Amino acid sequence: MTAYLDHAATTPMLPAALAAMTEQLTRVGNASSLHRTGRAARRVVEESRERIAKAIGARPSEVIFTSGGTESDNLAVKGTYWARRDADPARTRLVVSAIEHHAVLDCVEFLVRHDGAKVTWVEPTSDGFVEPEAVRRAIEQDPGSVALVSVMWANNEVGTIQDVRSIAAVAHEHDVPFHTDAVQAVGHLPVDFAASGADLLSITAHKLGGPIGVGALVARRDARLVPLSHGGGQERQLRSGTLDTPAIRGFAAAVVAATGALDTEIARLEGLRDQLLERALGLDLGIRPGGYWQAGDHERRVPGNAHLLIDGCDGDSLLYLLDAAGISCSTGSACQAGVPQPSHVLLAMGISEGDARGALRLSLGHTSTQSDVDEVIEALPAAIERARRARRATS
Known part of the structure; x- marks a missing residue:
């Protein structure tokens, strides 16, 4: 067996993703370089960004390439927390579902231990659903203290799908940004970033037929984030580092193929x-x-x-x-x-x-x-x- x-x-990996990545691996070029081969690599990156954005209902400028879901979650949670706290010292509380992936849970615990953050865990129902009204009650304990709400789109263990649009609406009623870990959703469920109401959405390639080691944080243009890494300032000054052009091309091919079927x-x-x-x-x-x-x-x-x-x-x-x-x-x-x-x-x-x-x-x-x-x-x-x-x- x-x-x-x-x-x-x-x-x-899906055949289309494997073919796209393999072909790009034979080419040289840093997407940040200004010469011909660098510009060719940049073109691949930007075309890939456009293809991913179109497939998930986002604008190309909202797609920030990362190393995968874990980095995307960390940038969303830590980056938003630090930015919101810096703008308003009262914003020190996170409202997070108790069934998140450890990429979110451990990130929250880090902020609690090292940055004085507070967290309100939202418990699910016995079937694994995070109810919008439960999120509302958590926020309304002290709305002015909340920096971010984070609830995953689809659970990685029991597969429950959350009412993301309603939860995002509840967060926005209180002027709180909303993040969703959509690693188990994109390529498996209909996902429309704009229609969802989410401010931040995490995805990764290897869960939907792309290569391991590449993903994205989809962030609205008005999202305020403190970067986790500093250097060349790639990706809207939010995520520095040389872009992995072959993996990004394979990622885009996988997203298009998975959403198309x-x-x-x-x-x-x-x-x-x-x-x-x-x-x-x-x-x-x-x-x-x-x-x-x-x-x-x-x-x-x-x-x-x-x-x-x-x-x-x-x-x-x-x-x-x-x-x-x-x-x-x-x-x-x-x-x-x-x-x-x-x-x-x-x-x-x-x-x-x-x-x-x-x-x-x-x-x-x-x-x-x-x-x-x-x-x-x-x-x-x-x-x-x-x-x-x-x-x-x-x-």
């Missing part, structure tokens, strides 16, 4: 996801879905996300047993793999620590097929039995 079901961690892929992956969940639950082995799930729904759950809670098992044991059977999957966020702690997302949703330890994330993508689903369902019973034996032996 060889079934790759960890597309939410990283997905294989969106309707077809949503329907295809939704069908595979629903079948995987229905068949897993039908095994009658104490399995239930994590997060909201209703067959045929791709507006409240990412089409390719299948999250299982399995009674009496440790997710790490299941992961290794399935890996031995040729199946790649995850227990949650790949950035936390190997850390023996239950998912903060599941705990925030009210799931007990014991149940949270039995979580398994199976994520589908553009290379997923019916055989991948078949192989997982075939391998699950034996893996669950052995994982339960292992837990009993150590309890």
